[in-house]
Amino acid sequence: MEVSFEHLLRTNPVLRIYLFYTAVLALKMMLMTLLTIRQRFLNNAFVCEEDAVFLRGVVSRTNENVERVRRGHRNDMETIYLFLLTGFAYIWTNPDPAWTNSLFLLFTVGRFIHTFVYTIVVTPQPARGLSWLVGYVIMGYMALKTLIYFYN
Amino acid sequence: MEVSFEHLLRTNPVLRIYLFYTAVLALKMMLMTLLTIRQRFLNNAFVCEEDAVFLRGVVSRTNENVERVRRGHRNDMETIYLFLLTGFAYIWTNPDPAWTNSLFLLFTVGRFIHTFVYTIVVTPQPARGLSWLVGYVIMGYMALKTLIYFYN
């Protein structure tokens, strides 16, 4: 018997949703590296000796503009990676495709807002807190639903 | 031909094990964020200016109670993420389901103990070292077995 990936994709629309948002969120996280590099050049704050020599700049690990982007990047690692691992488990719980798509879309929008208010146009709280909370609640819902579904 | 996720789950019990522990470990990692927030409030040590303003607190990035939880969270990222990616590969190597379940369970217990002795009731070494080692050895075994299985 032959079971190609196309068969699985056709029969399980939530898989297609998962793979699409994986690509979107991967590109969003790759952007964080570019934002960090940009701040390192703008603030002349490079991370180690060989970089400073090569670029005729200065080593600094305490520049607030750089560290802010790095904290945003770490927050993405704490949140987006966990969401993609959890989301993969969630799609096996037989969820409604339209509902699943809404959850993935809302999570993604929340993360873009989080990065914007944290690292691009620094915005007073609770902007960052709320954008973070959206993703946290969605992820918690998915993890709990998966836990209950497979606990037998 | 229709190949739904239910068919795959029924025919491959190790998949169900993987998805269940993904949910457990995701909830465990989400807890780390709550533990960090708790320490930030208990120690009045917030991570950036806009948080301190909003909460009428102080910015501090060197509070040991906060940093301890953050190190535990980073250790989870170094360990649990890698375990879930490796564990997904491992379940394709045709392992015995009961054995696989034991490995996933033991890894998970090890990580809960790691967090407890590192960030909740600070315990002398080698408590943290041993709880970390359990997970490291299980992960190494899975990665090696997968490497050998697919090396052809």
Place this chain on the structure above:
Amino acid sequence: MEVSFEHLLRTNPVLRIYLFYTAVLALKMMLMTLLTIRQRFLNNAFVCEEDAVFLRGVVSRTNENVERVRRGHRNDMETIYLFLLTGFAYIWTNPDPAWTNSLFLLFTVGRFIHTFVYTIVVTPQPARGLSWLVGYVIMGYMALKTLIYFYN
């Protein structure tokens, strides 16, 4: 109908490639922890009080040799985790197996070089920058191709 994992592996050779490189990259990342531990002992720089007491050493979080390995490890988390999540999505876009294998191999080689020039034999730039760029470009290509493939 029975759909075992063996059927899927036989019909989709790119899956086998993905699982093999997951194991290789997992072992490579596990190495980072050993490199960190080695530098902590060589430089007598332990991360917290209970470790220093147990090992009769000193607490230090600013030793450059240790921090260099930790930055390398973090860069792996920013890069390899995202690559494995993106790579999983990419293999569903019906890519050529030989081409896919080349991309995974090249990414992996790039990451080994990155670790070598960053943390084992410290090498002037642009060695680290170029080895990092290889992985970044491959990952970006995969994410973009996946985005376009599933955007309908």
